[in-house]
Amino acid sequence: MGDFLQMLLGYINPYYLQIIVNIGIGIILALGLNVVTGLTGQLSLGHAAFMSIGAFTSAVLTIKFGMPFSINLILTGFITAGVAALIGLPILRLTGDYLAICTLGFAEIVKVVFLNLDITNRALGLTVPAPNTTIPIAVVVWIVVILTIVCVSFIHSSRFGRALMAVRGDEIAAEAMGINVTLYKVQSFALGAFIAGVGGGLYAHFMGYINPSDFGFLKSVDILSMVVLGGLGSITGSVIGATILSAAPEFLRFMASYRMLVYGGLLVGMMIFRPNGLMGGISFTGLVLRALGRKPHLKTIMEQKSSETSRSDNGDT
Amino acid sequence: MFFQQLINGIALGSTYALIALGYTMVYGIITLINFAHGEIYMVGAFVGLFATAILKVNFFIAMLIAMLVCVLLGVLVERIAYRPLRKSSRLSALISAIGVSIFLSTLAQMLFGANAKGYPEGVFPVKQITIGSAEISTLQLLIIAISATLMIALEFIVHKTKIGKAMRATSEDYNTAALMGINVNMVISFTFALGSALAAAGGVLVGLLFNAVSFNMGLMAGLKAFAAAVLGGIGSIPGAMLGGLLLGVTEVGGVALGFSSYRDAIAFAILVLVLLVKPTGLLGRKIQKKV
Numbered sequence: 087m088g089d090f091l092q093m094l095l096g097y098i099n100p101y102y103l104q105i106i107v108n109i110g111i112g113i114i115l116a117l118g119l120n121v122v123t124g125l126t127g128q129l130s131l132g133h134a135a136f137m138s139i140g141a142f143t144s145a146v147l148t149i150k151f152g153m154p155f156s157i158n159l160i161l162t163g164f165i166t167a168g169v170a171a172l173i174g175l176p177i178l179r180l181t182g183d184y185l186a187i188c189t190l191g192f193a194e195i196v197k198v199v200f201l202n203l204d205i206t207n208r209a210l211g212l213t214v215p216a217p218n219t220t221i222p223i224a225v226v227v228w229i230v231v232i233l234t235i236v237c238v239s240f241i242h243s244s245r246f247g248r249a250l251m252a253v254r255g256d257e258i259a260a261e262a263m264g265i266n267v268t269l270y271k272v273q274s275f276a277l278g279a280f281i282a283g284v285g286g287g288l289y290a291h292f293m294g295y296i297n298p299s300d301f302g303f304l305k306s307v308d309i310l311s312m313v314v315l316g317g318l319g320s321i322t323g324s325v326i327g328a329t330i331l332s333a334a335p336e337f338l339r340f341m342a343s344y345r346m347l348v349y350g351g352l353l354v355g356m357m358i359f360r361p362n363g364l365m366g367g368i369s370f371t372g373l374v375l376r377a378l379g380r381k382p383h384l385k386t387i388m389e390q391k392s393s394e395t396s397r398s399d400n401g402d403t
Numbered sequence: 404m405f406f407q408q409l410i411n412g413i414a415l416g417s418t419y420a421l422i423a424l425g426y427t428m429v430y431g432i433i434t435l436i437n438f439a440h441g442e443i444y445m446v447g448a449f450v451g452l453f454a455t456a457i458l459k460v461n462f463f464i465a466m467l468i469a470m471l472v473c474v475l476l477g478v479l480v481e482r483i484a485y486r487p488l489r490k491s492s493r494l495s496a497l498i499s500a501i502g503v504s505i506f507l508s509t510l511a512q513m514l515f516g517a518n519a520k521g522y523p524e525g526v527f528p529v530k531q532i533t534i535g536s537a538e539i540s541t542l543q544l545l546i547i548a549i550s551a552t553l554m555i556a557l558e559f560i561v562h563k564t565k566i567g568k569a570m571r572a573t574s575e576d577y578n579t580a581a582l583m584g585i586n587v588n589m590v591i592s593f594t595f596a597l598g599s600a601l602a603a604a605g606g607v608l609v610g611l612l613f614n615a616v617s618f619n620m621g622l623m624a625g626l627k628a629f630a631a632a633v634l635g636g637i638g639s640i641p642g643a644m645l646g647g648l649l650l651g652v653t654e655v656g657g658v659a660l661g662f663s664s665y666r667d668a669i670a671f672a673i674l675v676l677v678l679l680v681k682p683t684g685l686l687g688r689k690i691q692k693k694v
Contacts (some may be wrong), residue, residue, distance in 0.1 A: 157686065176674070180682050183436060187633045188678055190626065191671030198668035304624060307501050314498045346509040353502025354484045361491030 088220030095222055103224055105336050110227040111289050112332035116312040116324040117234050123310070124319035125247065126274040127254030128178065129186040132193030133309045136279040138301035140166045140286025142206050145214045145296060146216035154224070159287050166283025167276040174275035178268060181257075185350030193306055200298035211297030212292045227288050234281055238321055241277075251275050254319075280346065315356055317363030322370035327363070407537035408659045409652065414543040414612065416651020417550035421605035423635070423643040424557065425598025431574040431638035434493060438500040439480055440602055442507035442623015447603025448471045448610040448620065449515060455526045462527050466549075470472045470600040475597025478592050486588070497675035505620070511618035519617035522610055523639050546608045553604055554644055557597065561640060566593055574638065623667065630674045636687020645685060649673070 095103060119133045142160040147153045153161070177188045200206045217223060241247045249270050252260040261267050290296045308331065316327025334352065338345045360366065429437045447469045454465035466517040484503045489495040530541045536672050561567040573590045581587045609624070610616045631650045635642025650670045657669040683689060 121620050123494075176679050180678055182683060183430075183434075183637060184633060184678055184684070186436070187630060188675055191630060191675045194671045195668045195675075198665055202664050303622065311498050311501065314494050318492070318494065343509075346505055347513070350502045350504070350506030350509060352498045353505070357491075357495045357499040357502070358484075358487045361495045362428070363486055363495075 088222070091225050092222050105293055105333060107224045107227050108336075109283050109329050109332040110224075110231045110291070112309075112312060112328035113231050113325050114227075114234050114285035114288070115282055115309045116316070116328040117238050118278040119309050120278075120313050120316075120319065120321065120324045121238065121241070121250075121274050122278035123279070124313055124324070125242070125254065126250045126271060128271060128275070129182070130189040130275075130278070130306075131186045131303070131310065132189035132191075132196075132306050133278070133282055134301040134303075134305035135189075135193035135196040135311075136166050136170060136282035137286035137289065137305065138193075138200065138298060139169055139279075140283030141290035141296045141301070142200060142212065142286075142298075143283065144287030145212050145290045146205060148215060148291070149212070152218065155219040155291070158217070159230075159284050162285045162287040163280040166286070168178060169273055170279030171276045174272040175268075178271040180277060188356065190303065190306070193301075193303065197298050197302055197341040201380055206298065209298070211295060211300075212290075213295050214293070216294070217291045223288070223292050227292065230284060230288060234284075235321065235325070238281075242321065246270075246273075251319075257343065311353060315353075315363055317366035320363070320365040320370070323363050323365030326365060330364075404536065404659075406535060407437055407472040407539075408655050410537060410539050410543060411520075412652030412655035413648060414546045414651070415655055416648035417547055418605045418609045418612070418647075419624075419628050419631045419651050420644045420647025421550055421553065421601045422624060423631040423647045424640065425602045426629050426632040427640060427643040428570075428594050428598050430632070431640075432570065432591060433485070433489065433577070435485060435496050435500065435596075436629065437485075437595075438497065438625065439484075439503035439507060440598065441621035441623075441628070442504050442511075443473050443477055443480075443599045443612030444602040444606040444609075444624060444628075445511060445616075445618065445621035446476060447599075448508065448616045449511065449606075450603070451607035451610055452520060452522055452616050456523045462611075465526075466604055469603040469607050473599040473603035473606075474596040477602075480525070481592060481595040486591075503669035504625075508618050510619060515618060517618065519615040519620075521614040521616070527611060533534070542611060546612060549604065549608060553601055557601070557640065560597070566590070570594060577620075627667075627670050630670050633684055634674050634677055636684030638688070639684070639686045642684055649685075 115133065115137060118136075119130065120130050122130050122133070140162050143165050144158050146156075147161065164389045173192055177185060177192070178189055203211050206212060217226075219226065221229075241250075249260070249265050252263065252265055253267055253270055257267050260343045286301075289390075312327040313324055314327070314332060316323030316325070334349060335345060338348055341348060356364075422440065425440045425443070426437060429435055437531055450469040451465045451471045454460050455462060455466045458465075458468075460468070480503055482539035484499045485493070485496055489497055527542060527545065530540065531538050532544075553667075559567075561570060569580070569585045569590045570593070572583065572585055577587065580590075606616075609620075627650060628647065632643045633646070634649060635644070635646030650673065653673050654666065654669050656667055662669065677685065681687075
């Protein structure tokens with residue numbers, strides 16, 4: 087099985103394979119942040135910190151204990167989620183921009199601590215050996231991507247997900263409805279960190295080398311841009327946003343040094359023309375159902391609504 | 404020793420405060436975290452460098468030129484990247500600000516190269532003055548004096564002039580201010596202009612202090628200044644000054660105590676700790692929650 091997959095991957099240009107895997111890791115991270123920022127409405131500017139914790143944890147687990155990769159990834163996820171819950175309990179009392187700067191501060195502290203620890207090899211960074219699995223890592227990444235999409239979709243339509251959306255809508259109103267706001271916020275934070283940790287572990291093993299400086303503020307911003315660009319709270323949006331922003335620097339490579347210049351301009355331009363994100367206010371399942379003719383077209387809904395309102399107007403007079 | 408570190412800390416902290424004021428004023432008016440502010444500070448440092456190195460002007464004139472250029476830049480950035488987004492969600496404006504920040508720092512890297520540059524020698528004659536056990540350079544005194552002057556000038560503008568009154572009204576309630584006949588767009592442009600001028604002054608002073616100007620100096624300074632603004636209570640002008648000084652002093656103190664490899668973490672650790680005790684910063688207003 088493993089050899090067969092390896093052979094199949096051999097047909098793909100290694101450069102494209104790397105882009106494809108990077109897109110996959112980007113999607114995982116964006117989906118994780120989407121739970122925290124998109125679904126629960128808590129702005130986090132330090133998501134890369136959890137990716138960093140995940141990457142180093144999983145690297146250390148492989149190097150020191152030679153743990154099987156699947157157990158390693160799951161354990162990494164739980165450790166990262168544990169750290170996030172510990173951090174989240176005190177700081178999630180803060181709201182809005184105070185929370186944002188706290189997560190940013192936390193990320194900077196994590197980076198500096200990793201730069202000073204012996205187990206993370208200080209500023210030199212860690213060289214991570216290839217994971218001991220038979221399935222090639224590129225395939226593992228995309229299996230995790232699909233698993234994440236499925237899990238997050240379930241969460242969106244579950245009781246838990248609806249509670250998170252209630253917290254996003256209005257914390258006080260949600261509390262009045264019997265939702266334990268702090269508990270749900272910490273849970274969503276931990277869940278987002280779990281996904282980020284797994285993403286970090288995959289990143290470490292795919293790249294083969296990690297350095298604390300790779301997970302700085304700019305990485306957090308990268309992930310946040312994916313989520314906002316795609317449309318807050320939209321799973322399809324996060325996937326599309328992550329795909330565009332992970333691939334963009336590669337496709338812009340022909341511009342050499344103008345690359346990041348264009349990237350910056352692109353962010354501004356996209357926000358000005360689609361302020362709610364590419365998929366903001368659009369439901370992907372709705373689109374699919376509509377295309378299949380299972381759901382009335384938007385126009386007909388609007389017409390029905392307007393006729394209803396005019397009817398009720400008549401009733402009032 | 405203690406006095407020496409205190410002076411070092413105040414000199415560094417007053418430059419943080421200068422940058423933090425820009426964050427806090429913009430936030431107070433349109434609740435936007437202007438992430439491009441750090442890059443404006445960087446541009447200020449570069450303009451000051453070129454004014455002294457190429458135009459060979461006096462240091463003070465160089466600072467004025469830097470402030471002028473940054474005022475134009477700040478207003479331009481607001482016009483292009485933030486004004487179209489004023490009615491949309493705050494996160495979109497935040498991403499737009501980050502886009503501007505990436506754009507400006509890359510542009511600076513392409514134009515000026517990746518290496519750090521120093522101010523030409525003799526721009527400002529540095530002498531050491533010994534007071535008690537401490538050695539204070541005239542440069543540090545200059546930084547403290549200029550920062551203090553600028554902050555007093557800012558207080559004057561905000562509290563004693565008509566445009567300052569308009570700024571305060573707009574930050575109190577954007578829509579009502581507009582209804583009262585205040586030209587809100589003009590007030591916002593003016594706020595960006597003031598903030599950018601202060602950031603440019605900070606950039607020139609820091610460039611002189613560390614004698615290094617580079618394209619990526621805006622990122623960390625911007626983050627720390629933002630931390631200072633939040634520490635003091637974002638939206639509050641005295642809070643930004645207090646937060647900046649506090650961060651500068653603790654950072655220098657931490658380095659003096661031997662935590663120099665944790666330098667960048669100290670500021671953020673203080674910030675997180677203070678916010679846990681006082682969730683809206685030291686001088687921040689209590690947020691009234693309403694349903």
